[in-house]
Each structure stands twice: as structure tokens, then as C-alpha cells.
Amino acid sequence: xxxxxxxxxxxxxxxxxxxxxxxxxxxxxxxxxxxxxxxxxxxxxxxxxxxxxxxxxxxxxxxxxxxxxxxxxxxxxxxxxxxxxxxxxxxxxxxxxxxxxxxxxxxxxxxxxxxxxxxxxxxxxxxxxxxxxxxxxxxxxxxxxxxxxxxxxxxxxxxxxxxxxxxxxxxxxxxxxxxxxxxxxxxxxxxxxxxxxxxxxxxxxxxxxxxxxxxxxxxxxxxxxxxxxxxxxxxxxxxxxxxxxxxxxxxxxxxxxxxxxxxxx
Numbered sequence: 001x002x003x004x005x006x007x008x009x010x011x012x013x014x015x016x017x018x019x020x021x022x023x024x025x026x027x028x029x030x031x032x033x034x035x036x037x038x039x040x041x042x043x044x045x046x047x048x049x050x051x052x053x054x055x056x057x058x059x060x061x062x063x064x065x066x067x068x069x070x071x072x073x074x075x076x077x078x079x080x081x082x083x084x085x086x087x088x089x090x091x092x093x094x095x096x097x098x099x100x101x102x103x104x105x106x107x108x109x110x111x112x113x114x115x116x117x118x119x120x121x122x123x124x125x126x127x128x129x130x131x132x133x134x135x136x137x138x139x140x141x142x143x144x145x146x147x148x149x150x151x152x153x154x155x156x157x158x159x160x161x162x163x164x165x166x167x168x169x170x171x172x173x174x175x176x177x178x179x180x181x182x183x184x185x186x187x188x189x190x191x192x193x194x195x196x197x198x199x200x201x202x203x204x205x206x207x208x209x210x211x212x213x214x215x216x217x218x219x220x221x222x223x224x225x226x227x228x229x230x231x232x233x234x235x236x237x238x239x240x241x242x243x244x245x246x247x248x249x250x251x252x253x254x255x256x257x258x259x260x261x262x263x264x265x
Contacts, residue, residue: 035076036226038067042077043254046086046097057087057095080224084254121159125187128154128220130180132173139170142235143243149173151180155187156220163221164256166229167249189245201244204237208258213250221252228253 042063045051058066063074078095081087088098132149140146151171156163169189171179183192193201213221213229221229229250236245251258 033226034067034069035073035080036224038063038069038074038077039080039224040226040228041067042081043084043086046081047254051097053097053099055097056093057097059094083224086254122161124158124161126156126158127184127187128156130154130184135170139246142246143170143172145172145243153183153189162255163252165249165251166217166220167247169248170246172244193244198238198244200239201236202239204235204241204243206260207233208260209233210253213252217250221250223252223254230256230258232258 042051042057051057057063057078060071060074060078063078064071067074078087078089082089082095086098087095089095130151130153133152135143135145135150135152139150140148143150150173153167153169153171155167157165157167178196179192182195183189186192193199209231210228211231213223213225213227215225217223217229218225218227221227223229230253232247232249232251234247234249235243236247237243
């Protein structure tokens with residue numbers, strides 16, 4: 001992450017040395033607190049494999065010197081990592097990198113989350129809301145339903161009990177009645193569409209962006225404030241090209257990687 005605050009420095013290029021990420025002011029001018037920046041830096045090093053599972057983190061004193069902050073700030077950053085399950089403290093020994101797994105979600109023409117993640121995981125769904133609603137202009141345009149309502153679905157998906165995504169789907173209202181009853185019972189968009197007589201649909205477009213999670217997203221995904229989410233906007237269509245479903249999915253970036261397939265099914 002970058003900041004416009006002049007006290008924020010980057011890693012030095014030569015000799016593997018680093019300069020403090022944050023100066024003496026422990027809350028940068030943007031209001032983004034120092035411990036969060038440090039937690040993100042360390043989280044990235046762990047998830048990228050630069051700090052291996054089982055490895056011992058540098059001591060509080062060493063981290064405080066590296067980032068140019070006091071030990072209390074470092075302690076908050078490490079506590080955030082511990083809350084995410086990335087590190088574990090061992091009394092009298094130090095803090096160590098915990099076992100962790102990053103899920104790879106493969107996005108293709110016929111992507112289904114349960115199929116993408118493969119066997120051996122349990123995918124759950126918590127429905128936050130479902131019902132007809134007048135969609136924003138962008139959604140209405142993409143679904144070609146100007147002037148009509150669409151069925152809005154909001155949910156949180158979990159993998160082995162851990163929240164990994166918060167989704168909002170907009171479905172053309174013509175398919176809603178049979179769909180909704182099945183969807184409420186199964187939590188499956190595909191099963192709901194089949195109940196409405198739709199056996200196949202294709203991914204027409206996918207765009208991916210990233211931003212900090214909102215407070216509501218952080219709460220739903222059990223993330224620390226300021227954590228990053230990957231935002232995927234996807235349009236699904238019927239085989240004849242008729243727009244069917246527009247999804248806006250926010251993935252917890254620290255737990256999910258996206259693999260976008262080119263061509264094929």
C-alpha cells in the first residue's frame with residue numbers, strides 16, 4: 001500500500017536493508033494507522049512465502065526498529081495477524097508463522113465456486129437478504145432491464161467455516177419465483193436457476209479490482225479494519241447471449257487468489 005504522507009518510506013533497494021515504513025507520527029495523515037500498515041506488510045510477506053510456516057518472526061524490538069515505531073504499535077500489528085490465524089505466540093519462545101492456506105478460485109466460462117475449490121472443502125452460505133429491488137442504473141443497463149425491478153441477493157460464503165467472500169447478485173426478475181425458493185433451501189445459484197428451467201449459463205465478462213473493505217464487509221468477513229478485498233464484477237448470460245445475472249463479489253484478499261482462465265469452459 002502507498003501513502004501520500006511524506007513520513008512514509010519504502011524499502012531501500014540496496015543490500016536488502018529497509019528504512020522505516022512510518023516515521024515518528026504513528027497515524028499517517030490519511031488516518032490509516034501505523035499498526036495496520038505494519039500488519040499488511042507482514043501479512044504479505046507471510047502469504048507470499050517470504051516468511052515460511054514454522055519460522056519465528058523477528059522480535060518486537062527488531063520490528064520496532066525496522067518500521068520506526070514503538071513496541072506497542074508492533075504489538076497491535078502482530079495481534080491482528082494472530083487474530084487472523086497467521087501467527088501464534090509461544091510463551092517464552094516468541095511468535096511463529098502458523099499453518100495457513102490460500103484458496104485458489106478459478107474463474108472460467110462456467111465457473112461454480114464449489115467446483116472451483118475442488119474436493120476436501122466445505123462451502124457454506126449465510127443469506128443476508130433476498131428480494132425484488134430497483135437496481136442501480138449500471139446494473140439495469142448491464143442486464144438490459146431498464147425500468148424494471150431485479151432480484152437482489154446478498155450473502156456471505158464460507159469455506160470450512162471461514163468467511164471468504166461477500167456477494168451481491170442481481171438476477172433478471174423473470175426468473176425469480178422458482179429460483180428464490182430453491183436458492184433459499186440450497187444456497188446454490190445453479191440449483192435455483194435449474195428450478196427456473198435454466199440448465200446452462202456462461203460467463204460473459206469478468207473485471208477485478210481491489211480496495212479496502214468497508215466496515216460492514218470487514219464485519220461480515222471477520223477482517224481487521226482496513227483489510228483489502230478483491231472486487232469481482234461478473235456478468236453471466238444464457239447460451240444465446242441474453243443477460244441473466246450480474247454479480248459483485250468481494251473476496252478477502254488475504255485468503256483467496258483468483259485464477260482467470262483464458263478460453264475453454
